[in-house]
């Protein structure tokens with residue numbers, strides 16, 4: 001049962017009107033009431049696809065069940081106009097849209113303490129547009145019933161923290177509150193904040209089997225022993241000179257490399273798959289992500305986010321606050337693995353922003369676009385898709401940065 005709703009303080013949202021969220025996804029299940037209203041309307045645009053006998057809906061399999069979804073043409077929703085406007089919104093009403101479209105771009109995580117944490121879906125370019133957007137706490141109230149009616153992420157009472165170790169939700173929440181306070185310090189560069197986050201993660205009081213707290217030695221043999229942070233992970237070049245210095249991932253490059261390589265391979269494969277499906281939106285995004293991973297593996301070391309006050313600093317900080325507040329890390333196989341992947345995403349996002357700037361000064365637009373691309377290509381819950389070792393690699397990275 002929801003006892004309270006909590007919204008990240010200071011978070012803002014402004015729809016960019018790009019239509020980017022209306023392509024590349026599967027949209028469903030769609031409510032019967034929406035189907036009735038849409039079928040009763042005669043659309044003035046896209047009539048050949050939307051008005052009978054054409055059917056703007058189709059059935060597809062989701063989680064083993066056939067459900068009704070919005071039809072897509074070249075990966076775009078059939079209701080998206082040539083000028084990237086939603087025709088249901090424009091010709092009927094905003095309220096006539098499917099619930100999932102009305103709820104976008106917000107996520108709800110329902111925690112064991114009964115609090116529904118509302119955060120922003122970071123695949124949307126509008127999540128980070130803090131300078132133009134309106135405060136969520138001022139605008140979200142009227143959409144809350146629709147939002148809370150959507151499927152929510154349920155945070156379990158015990159949180160998978162690292163390896164086979166779990167933490168009770170209240171203990172995890174205490175660490176997350178400290179993280180949020182860290183991220184609100186305005187004079188720290190994001191890359192430095194990241195290392196603090198990893199250190200707090202590694203130092204959390206963890207329950208020992210049979211009770212008590214296994215603080216001593218929990219980073220030892222048990223869960224990150226051989227194979228986790230073995231020779232290749234923390235050997236020469238892993239935590240060598242300068243790993244605590246400036247720069248994304250610093251001397252932890254050797255530890256990060258297997259994860260970034262896995263990302264490069266999977267995004268490259270996704271380009272081919274989406275090309276075959278005709279989903280040109282995801283082809284472009286995954287190609288960008290692949291390029292960033294290749295550049296990083298070849299030695300790119302962005303300065304973005306490594307000096308407080310950089311163009312990207314506020315956006316990256318916001319991304320991390322949103323991730324932590326929204327309990328997104330709880331969707332990863334472990335919080336540590338989610339943290340490691342999030343760090344890799346930020347580092348690649350910084351590379352991509354610099355690539356998008358093409359040698360000119362990096363602007364918030366480049367950073368926003370870089371982060372959106374990486375968020376769209378790499379979901380925290382999708383670590384498994386990166387291969388069976390990816391979660392361990394991501395955890396090893398968080399561990400290396402946390403010292």
Ligand code: SF4
Pocket residue numbers: 021022023027070077078079080081085086087088089097098101
């Ligand atoms: S119905 Fe409208 S808002 Fe929903 S995906 Fe299609 S164009 Fe976008």
